[in-house]
Structures are given as structure tokens and as C-alpha cells.
Amino acid sequence: MEPINIEETVKTPLIRYLPELNKIEIHGKSIPEDPREFFNPILRWFEDFSAAPPADTTVEVKLEYFNTSSSKTFLQIFKKLENIVRKKKNVKINWYYEVDDYDMKECGEDYRSMLKVPFKMIEVLE
Numbered sequence: 001m002e003p004i005n006i007e008e009t010v011k012t013p014l015i016r017y018l019p020e021l022n023k024i025e026i027h028g029k030s031i032p033e034d035p036r037e038f039f040n041p042i043l044r045w046f047e048d049f050s051a052a053p054p055a056d057t058t059v060e061v062k063l064e065y066f067n068t069s070s071s072k073t074f075l076q077i078f079k080k081l082e083n084i085v086r087k088k089k090n091v092k093i094n095w096y097y098e099v100d101d102y103d104m105k106e107c108g109e110d111y112r113s114m115l116k117v118p119f120k121m122i123e124v125l126e
Helices: 035-051 068-086 102-114
Strands: 014-018 023-030 056-066 090-098 119-124
Touching: 023 068, 035 068, 056 068, 056 102, 068 090, 068 102, 090 102, 102 119
Parallel strands: 023 056, 056 090, 090 119
Antiparallel strands: 014 023
């Protein structure tokens, strides 16, 4: 499987898979001008990844901000990870948020309540 490695821009997040660590990282801002163009290849990659996942996968999400279309797509991505759990593989999502970022904390809590994936909320200093 080809690793994914999308560099962060001012409008799009870093999204990469580190196969040696079985870790997926999603960091930065997500306000793409054309969400379909940006996210469709990413969704296809997650579909392929979920078809033959490793035994353990950690997903680190460190987002500063994301818009509504990104929010919907992140849920689609997390649902693909949920499919991996159904295959009796281990997946955990670590959701990082800054101490005073109540919106990002609430978004993480919302995702956690919608998913059947181990979802850890991690508070960090700015």
C-alpha cells in the first residue's frame, strides 16, 4: 500500500501515514477551496487502507480549525477507521485540543460520541 503524504498548506492539513509506526497524522487547518478535489483522493486512500489494515493503528488529530465541509469529511474518514475495528483490528484516535479551545474540544467529544473507535481526548498547552 502506498503511504499517503500530503503536506500542510495555509488552507489544508498535513495528512500522512507513517507505516513504520502504524500512525496516521492529521495536523493543521482544513478550509480547502474545493473540498471534493482535496478530499476525494484522501477518502480513496482511507478506503484502500481499511481494506487491508495493520493489526494496530494510531491516528493523531491536531487540528487548529476546520470548516463544515471538512467536518463532514473527517467523519467519513473516522467511519472508515470504524470499519477497521469491525475487522477485529486495533485503532485508536488521539484528538488533541488546546486548553482554552472549547470549540475544538466539543468537536472531538461529538466525534467520540458518534464512533465505536477508542477515542482519547488530549488537552495540550498552547
